[in-house]
Amino acid sequence: MKQKVIVIGGGIIGTSVAYYLSKKDVEVTLFEAKDIAAGTTSSCDRAIMLQSKKPGPTLELALQSAKMYTTLELELEADLEYQKGGGMILIENEHELNVMTEMVKQQNQAGLNVSIINGGHAREINPLLSKNIIASTWWSEDAEINPMSTAFAFVKAAQRRNAKIKLNDEVQALLIEKNRVVGIKANKENYYADNIVVCTGVWTKKVLETIEIDVPIIPRKGEILVTERLPRVLDCNILSGSYIAAKLQKGNDNPYGIGLAIGQTKSGSLLIGGSREFVGFDHSTNSKVIREIAKRAIQVFPFLKHVHLIRTFSGFRPFTPDNLPILSEVPEVAGLFIAAGHEGDGIALAPITGKLMAEMICEQKTDFEMKPFSIERFTKNNC
Amino acid sequence: MNKVIVCRCEGVYFDEIVNAINDGATSVQGIKRRCRVGMGYCQGRTCQPVIRDLLISMVGSNSIEQIQRTQSPIRPVLLRDL
Numbered sequence: 413m414k415q416k417v418i419v420i421g422g423g424i425i426g427t428s429v430a431y432y433l434s435k436k437d438v439e440v441t442l443f444e445a446k447d448i449a450a451g452t453t454s455s456c457d458r459a460i461m462l463q464s465k466k467p468g469p470t471l472e473l474a475l476q477s478a479k480m481y482t483t484l485e486l487e488l489e490a491d492l493e494y495q496k497g498g499g500m501i502l503i504e505n506e507h508e509l510n511v512m513t514e515m516v517k518q519q520n521q522a523g524l525n526v527s528i529i530n531g532g533h534a535r536e537i538n539p540l541l542s543k544n545i546i547a548s549t550w551w552s553e554d555a556e557i558n559p560m561s562t563a564f565a566f567v568k569a570a571q572r573r574n575a576k577i578k579l580n581d582e583v584q585a586l587l588i589e590k591n592r593v594v595g596i597k598a599n600k601e602n603y604y605a606d607n608i609v610v611c612t613g614v615w616t617k618k619v620l621e622t623i624e625i626d627v628p629i630i631p632r633k634g635e636i637l638v639t640e641r642l643p644r645v646l647d648c649n650i651l652s653g654s655y656i657a658a659k660l661q662k663g664n665d666n667p668y669g670i671g672l673a674i675g676q677t678k679s680g681s682l683l684i685g686g687s688r689e690f691v692g693f694d695h696s697t698n699s700k701v702i703r704e705i706a707k708r709a710i711q712v713f714p715f716l717k718h719v720h721l722i723r724t725f726s727g728f729r730p731f732t733p734d735n736l737p738i739l740s741e742v743p744e745v746a747g748l749f750i751a752a753g754h755e756g757d758g759i760a761l762a763p764i765t766g767k768l769m770a771e772m773i774c775e776q777k778t779d780f781e782m783k784p785f786s787i788e789r790f791t792k793n794n795c
Numbered sequence: 796m797n798k799v800i801v802c803r804c805e806g807v808y809f810d811e812i813v814n815a816i817n818d819g820a821t822s823v824q825g826i827k828r829r830c831r832v833g834m835g836y837c838q839g840r841t842c843q844p845v846i847r848d849l850l851i852s853m854v855g856s857n858s859i860e861q862i863q864r865t866q867s868p869i870r871p872v873l874l875r876d877l
Contacts (some may be wrong), residue, residue, distance in 0.1 A: 446822075447819070447820065447821065447822065447824070447825045447828070448819070448828075449828055450824065450825070450828070454824075454828050560828050564828075564829070577819075579819050579821070580821060637874075639874070640836055640871060641835070641836075679805070679831065679834075697866070697867055699867070699877075702867070702877065703877045706874045706875075706877045707877075709874065710874060710875060716874050716875075717873065717874060717875035718873065718875070719873070719874055720836075720871035720872060720873055720874070721868055721871065721872050721873075721874055721877065722835070722836055722838060722868075722871045723834075723838055723866050723867075723868075724866055724867050724868070725866055
């Protein structure tokens, strides 16, 4: 009999896991409480940016994932709006220059060919940049993708390999027998499987609470501005030096965790982010935060003064205390796996997450060192 | 009928909306994510009732959310005027 696996969650992580499982000799069913890409995947930006990652396990995952993205459109037979336009982190003063010089040194050691270019060179790449930008980092390998299209394409490709997708089907309970997961209950019906993978991002804590397993993933809200459609003004990802500081949680003078991140969608809208705040599941956007992001965007791109804002949105990033995702079997419950907690790296890490989880579940091993992503790193500290 | 534009801001045709519902969308949000309907300059203020009616006629009226979430700003505003 074929191995049966149930994936819980239809975001970019769950759909990726379902797709890579469907490539193995496995019967896959994905359960999604609402709809494909209905949570974090439809409320984030589109960057696959490597130079914003801290050198270490995340960057190693991201490098492999980025390589997978280069051929993913062919593999999934879908337009994912993939574009490798490069990326820059803008430098506005001497202090940022020192910080970024140090970071670039570390990245070069980690094998990332990032360089620091002067303001003039940065304006050659992006002529609309402000004269106040004194320098910038540059890496030609940073890319972008449409996260929603990617999740839908994973689903379609998995379905072609006979995976079943159940929408509006919320999992109410995990079925456990003798320390082993044997299935789930959804819509008052029991579904049995050999393995369950929980890919529910910020909602993972809630799912695992039902069997008294604590997962330290909490929502971190990010707000993003959407402009009217513009002609092509930007081919690369733009971050500000303060974005990196906010990501690494340095300094207390930035309560909303504001750091600039700008990209242009295929339709022509600019996505301008963002913020990082711990406010539970409060979905509202804060006019103070929106105004501050707009102000900073105008500082680096003065032409934005004359551009209309048409929408704002917020999304919840699945934050873990050590900024690493959980890609792990649950030691107390045989057969149960978690792939969640990617915070702002979920888009970049989706393909490699799906591939590694499929290997862990079907072959019980991977070529990648998975220890940094084990859930045991949290439980052991509590002893 | 299939080539009637329903969402002018994003240029979305009637049949693209029908396809989105056939693909499993059961909410205005779900249709939006599949074909960009209501994502443009007017933010679905014109086309949303049409989409809602179509959704109800195709999947029936039930407890699933059928209304697009209101997102600020209420009308487009220049970034410098915020």
